[in-house]
Amino acid sequence: MTDKTTPETESTAEGTPETPVRRGIKSYVLRAGRMTAAQERGLNDVWPKWGLTLADGRQDLEQLFGRRAPCVVEIGFGMGKSLVEQAETHPETDFIGIEVHAPGVGKLLDEADKRGLTNLRVYREDALAVLADCLPESSIDTLQLFFPDPWPKKKHHKRRIVQLPFVELVRSRLQPGGKLHMATDWQAYAEFMAEVMAEAPGFVNTAPAETAPFVERPGFRPLTKFEQRGERLGHGVWDLIYRRD
Numbered sequence: 001m002t003d004k005t006t007p008e009t010e011s012t013a014e015g016t017p018e019t020p021v022r023r024g025i026k027s028y029v030l031r032a033g034r035m036t037a038a039q040e041r042g043l044n045d046v047w048p049k050w051g052l053t054l055a056d057g058r059q060d061l062e063q064l065f066g067r068r069a070p071c072v073v074e075i076g077f078g079m080g081k082s083l084v085e086q087a088e089t090h091p092e093t094d095f096i097g098i099e100v101h102a103p104g105v106g107k108l109l110d111e112a113d114k115r116g117l118t119n120l121r122v123y124r125e126d127a128l129a130v131l132a133d134c135l136p137e138s139s140i141d142t143l144q145l146f147f148p149d150p151w152p153k154k155k156h157h158k159r160r161i162v163q164l165p166f167v168e169l170v171r172s173r174l175q176p177g178g179k180l181h182m183a184t185d186w187q188a189y190a191e192f193m194a195e196v197m198a199e200a201p202g203f204v205n206t207a208p209a210e211t212a213p214f215v216e217r218p219g220f221r222p223l224t225k226f227e228q229r230g231e232r233l234g235h236g237v238w239d240l241i242y243r244r245d
């Protein structure tokens, strides 16, 4: 995460009565950066196979993957390390990654191709627009949000992606019983997430009483690149898992 305010792009998507959230939260800053040859290859050569855009419209997940399978969506996968690992470890599950950072999208696609994965699709778009316009209601099993930008300064809290309208939108895309799994290494953001979720209707916190509102770091969550960096800096990690009722 960086605090600099340029360069950045505005989401050009128009809000609709169903998607007021898209006008409300600008949770990312686009960083300029050079791309490696592998990232370029991913973006240029592999993108046509697995890349999706807003213009593709509302998806039918069964048609998209050519089968009926549980679907996990990850927002802000960064360089995609943990998402690729999950897709490889769980061929029985379908995954959709959403990220605005082009080098990360390129890296994910290159890795997915090298590993021959067929159960992964990728958006290089604002996740809020993808949720609102592309994912059908009650369609996904798990929404993963791992180490979202914490926007630590108080004046930037409005840029945190976890806000009531966001989690209400997430709830509408989850199947009944589906999970929202968040993790952060920023304690104040973890507490903020728990406060937002306490306000959000239609979710049950899965944490046991001893650790609530947080859960022990689940073994099934692969280490992300950002988490690895945090570990080196001695940061703690907080996981929160809520079930749509």
Ligand SMILES: C[S@@+](CC[C@H](N)C(=O)[O-])C[C@H]1O[C@@H](n2cnc3c(N)ncnc32)[C@H](O)[C@@H]1O
Residues within 6 Å of the ligand: 001, 027, 028, 029, 075, 076, 077, 078, 079, 098, 099, 100, 101, 104, 125, 126, 127, 128, 146, 147, 148, 149, 161, 224, 225, 226, 227
């Ligand atoms: C702090 S990084 C964490 C990356 C990764 N999850 C990890 O743990 O290594 C947060 C990521 O979220 C992405 N992001 C933030 N807001 C987003 C949005 N609205 N749509 C898609 N991606 C977003 C950023 O581009 C950034 O790569």
